[in-house]
Amino acid sequence: MNQNEKRMLLTSVSRPGRYAGGEYGQVIKDKTAVKARFAFAFPDSYEIGMSNLGVRILYHCLNLHEDIWCERTYAPWVDMQEKMREQNVPLTCPESGDPVADFDFLGFTLQYEMCYTTVLNMLELSHIPLRSADRGEDCPLVIGGGPCSYNPEPVADFFDLFNIGEGEEMLPEIVRLYIKMKDEGTYTRAAFLHEAARSIQGVYVPSLYTVTYNEDGTVEAYTPVYDDIPRTVTKRIVKDLDKTPFPDKVVMPYIETVQDRITVEVGRGCIRGCRFCQAGMVYRPVREKSPQVVDCQCRAIFESSGYEEMSLSSLSISDYTKVNELTDSLLSWSNPNMVSLSLPSLRADSFTRELMDKVASIRNSTITFAPEAGSQRLRDVINKNLYEEDLMRAVNVAFDVGKNQVKLYFMQGHPTETDEDLAEIPELAHRVVAAYYQNPNRRKGQHAQVTISVSPFIPKPFTPFQWEPQDTLEEMERKQAFVGSCVHDRRVKYNYHNAKTCRLEAVLARGDRRLAPALEEACRRGFKFEAWSEFFNYEGWMQIFADLGIDPAFYANRRYGLCEVLPWDVIDCGVTKKFLQRENAKAHEGNTTPNCRENCSGCGANKMGGERACCPKTN
């Protein structure tokens, strides 16, 4: 497409800046001089994709290699898709303007289950066959990675290869192997996939594993088709976060994106072990970056970007051991440069006045905490390890400095939950309102506003709750109404998530390969952008399941057997099944597990090693 054609196409759609490219910081290379071209796809809109830290990191890691050129691509919005089909224009990458189908690799990051249909939609727009089995030698190798790849089975048939775990080292290794085999003349698609599965830790090639099923529909076994590939694929981690490549500059979007700021991780993993939380399990072992390294990385991005906002990224920022040292050194240069600092994911029990005074969020009047359950009994079941006193102390710190709005996140449908537990959610909010009026330092003349946001529980692979059934749709909706009926104060605002979306998410999260035809059919029926409520079509999904004879309740509402072979048992994410079973049993007994720093709970992730980890060393 030349510039004139591009102009006619882009000026006919909304927000053309999404497709223009030309951003400051994008990497341009000579395509005739590189040996492998990688299209990094984010299966959602440009505004969401450009905000993703993982994409920023991996774009940088691949482009560090002179002979590899990594470009980006995003899902075109629906109006653009229409124009592309009309004019027969395929999906391209903005850096070179070349069609994705001409690349050597097409990598998708799978951040949430509801993006699966958009992945297929993007393959279709690229004119690449959906199923890996139908792809010829000249097709790009389609790679998946990201959080959802811990159970890749529902989308296994559409990917040639998955990255399980952290990609900074693994992804370049995969591309280097490709270049090497091409150079040696030993490359064929099949030979490459076999060699990658054999020699690179963390590579999962679904076509090299056959699945058999029992009569009751559960998985019988995974069998590798070659003897020299691992029976289970162990995830990859980067051992030393200080030494891992991290971008010193970012591609600067011209249009407004969701998160347009300096973002630097302080570490990976979480010491807490909440039993519903997948991130808290699969990112183990807990490893930290040195504060000096985080400070340097923030500073470098500031100087190359000019961003006026900076955010530290972590599953629980206040658990970072050097949080005070780090924030002090950041503020020493960010204040004179008018850069504001924000700290997401604050835990109520480690929320202090000192920390609060440092962060810019003090300017907004809202502060957010996530008790996740209303009653202490249920908080013990989910291992939240948070007491009401902690929350009350934290909200009072906020009230002391003049805040009057508090947001509280909860989940409904945790195992063992009763209506009494649920009724405690609004009750807790009422007590926070009361605490506001009892606080002598509150801002006079302002009313309290407490927002409770309640989302349905979704059982996720590799969590202690992976075996637990989700509530039926009717039960989820009944509970939503019940919580609403318990709110008796107009200073308490009640929000809840769409239960239908959460149900489909549960199906896809715990699904197996037999869901592939349903996803294929959904793509054929035009489903895409399903994380956007205006495009999510629950009834359409139920129709597809009915048409194909798939029972969604088998995946969402069934209690999986503690000893059954799970679809994701082909993956080893570091924590052992034994540990998850132990945690599940403790949940049902109502017993908590101390956090990793207090006492090692023997989850097994320490076998992976890692610098500045809080695990005991193994031999």
Next chain:
Amino acid sequence: MLSQNKLKHISKFDRPKLDAPITVRVVFSKTGNLQYFSHLDLQRTWQRVLVRASIPMWYTQGFNPHSKIVFGVPLPVGSEGLEEMVDLRIDREITPAEIKAQLNAELTAEMQVSEVYVPKTSFSEIAWGVYQMTLKTPGDPIDNANAINKILAPDAEPIIMTKRSKSGDKEVNILPMIHSVKAVACDGLIKIRATLRAGNVENLNPEYLIKAMRDRLGILPEDGAMDEVWYRILRIGFYDEAGVEVGKWFR
């Protein structure tokens, strides 16, 4: 990589303070892919460019300090510009040449600073914008160019169009907002030079001319194939009310 020749800028904090903040004007291009970004996007972008180029911006005093930057006439999405302008308020010693070099090191080839100077004029004096348009459309280019000149001449039949504004849609005759239009055929294409009302009192988006040609002459059919039917718009400069008569550019 586009930013490879990045200069090591002198930190703005190492520059001596001025007695009072001064205004400098920066003239820059906005071409190629940058034509698809809105004026709002441009403003946000410049805030960041100025920070990473370490330009010693003056900040407003008070609760929420911010730097002061004022743009000339917004460029519509889908138009390119060669002489776009922004006025900056700076409060430390820095030469125009340094500003230009530091900014260009932080910009891509599609947006480059051509000139930096201390202005004697204000953007409110801008009265006319000059546009170059290039059109490819079916039909004989010479006939089409003649027809364009005819319908857009000052004494032609009024062209009533619906103009969108904050106070609602309005029916207006666009001819009084056209100073001059000259279309010629060139290598199978049509090239037009148009001087149109610009500024914050009255402004005519060049797309209205395209629409007039489409409506009146049936050229540039909207269902045409993208390689057969296309057009581009480039803004090359501005005049004030007196300058337009003698051909003296606004500076």
